[in-house]
Amino acid sequence: MQTLNDYEIIEKLGSGSYGDVMLAKQKESGLLVAIKTLEKRLLIKEKKQYQVFIEKEVLTQVKHPGLINLIASFQSSSQIYLVLEFVEGGDFANFLKINKNISQQNIVFYSAEIVSILEQLHSNGIAHRDVKPENIMVANNLHIKMIDFGTANFFDERGLNESVRDKLNELREISQQDERFMDEIDQYQQKHKATFVGTAEYVSPELLEDDICGPQSDLWALGCIIYKMFTGTTPFCDQTEYLVFQKVRACQYQNSNKIPQDAMDLISKLLVRDPLSRLGGGLPSINYLYQDSKNTYRELKSHPFF
Template sequence: MKMNALKCGCKENRPQIAGKPGCICNNSIQKLPADSFKIPAIPAGRPLHNSTKANVNDNKEQSTSGKPELINRDDKKKSWTLSDFDLGRPLGKGKFGNVYLAREKESHYVVALKVLFKSQILDSEIEHQVRREVEIQCRLRHPNILRMYGYFHDEKRIYLILEYAKHGALYKLLKERGRFDEKTAAIYVRDLTRALVYCHSKKVIHRDIKPENLLIGHNLELKIADFGWSVHSPSSRRMTLCGTLDYLSPEMIEGKPHSYAVDIWSLGVLCYELLVGLPPFDAKDSHQTYRKIRYVIIKYPDFISERAKDLMGKLLVINPEHRLPLTSVLQHPWILENAPEGAIPSAHIQEQK
């Protein structure tokens, strides 16, 4: 295993801490000229008006907000342009662009508009990532996955029309609180598990689960918001080394073929970080992190319950085939005890009051 082959070419990632990169990738795509940037074919008509009637016929997994969706209509002649939207305040900044609150002028539907710069995408050689992200996310419909309604582009920019997550980023909330209580963590783990069950049923491996890629929606539900490292993989066996170092599975750091089980491993890492405030394999440098991951060296603080330890112990298993299946995660006693239907994350109870 090569320990000096780390190269960061990813999108929004954690800052370096003690010399350890927040992410790693092995991008081998040849650099392309600026005029070669291609956008995926639009998979559906132009989303437009709010419509209660149309929403009834839409996939029931789409919305948990209780409000009408921005839906598709059979109008492929007219595509989106920036003039269709009123832009509001910035919601966030990333390496390749910014996200803005926006409102579609005709329907008054509020969305998040992610603006990416083509030149920066080409310079960083991640065109394939952006294309794959759009192609995958546009086709996913689940209450725990951020909806991508559509996209358009001009000479210099790409615009992604995304569902607006009212309560913002999980990463920000976690940093503000330090760590979550077990009920809050269990609710988020349950929501993420449901999203991953759906993704895997659609032959999609996410490969980059972490707090930075998760948002909190209108009803305090967790939503996967970033699919930049995701892949549609009917064969289920992949070789690409990608994702965030703290969340990489043993098979990925050793360069072995990997499958859907990498998301199960990441779920265990996330569960630990939500409860403790730091990833379980956090160390001073990447060499130590590699070693901790490879041999699953974990220290549980005293405040972690036995049931929580049991769940994480069944997720963070070296052999991918022995990790607890996602459907079994939803039936684990820790989840059933702390995350019954209708439970509100206690991290938001004070906010609601």
């Protein structure tokens, strides 16, 4: 069993709601890694054990070149540690800021890579639920990797083994019990929402109206990202979060002369209010899900844009 003593901490890369992300070096191999630390006290207080378990299970069960690799996990009396592959190139949001005039060929390339990642996740019954440029890393070889599965969810558990399903049910029960901390949680959520402007521009109508965020919400976010790659801004961008949400609810966005016709057609078929009507919204047929659907990733990947 590994411990933190097996790693040399180099520097802090960033901070999250429940801990820090540290750049470290594996003492035995010299491998550079990113260690995500999570404070147990905060996870228990805010009933997030369920999400940590899901993040670990997603990265353990699903393998794809476009997913961050989980190298190891261990814990101390006060912390949970996830040892992740270190991606040196920075996030996609920063990449787009630097490369303001990205070519259509590269936009198609990165769009196809995101589609490939989402197809793999969705075919395994997993919705990411927070797809945005800040949660996509660009490696030195210019390929992308999706990160941060802290809000992911298993929308279909048929592919999970019994022990994993039992653990998920146990953690769900814990998250639903004991209301002692609800006031504190509400305060946290309000604070979190107030600083969540980046994600607000990628949020789907069903999340705003019904508090539902399934795999089709990832396809909505894909449409927003493609729009941003062509124009430099998101389709529902506005001065305040409230105005952004109003535009999202109304599915109100402008066609842009910066976007070619085939790309605009794809965007218009992803930014659809009805989740099941989005292109690919019947979800994938890689493994076993939705084999009879006529609106799968096959149709999405066959769009002329690609």
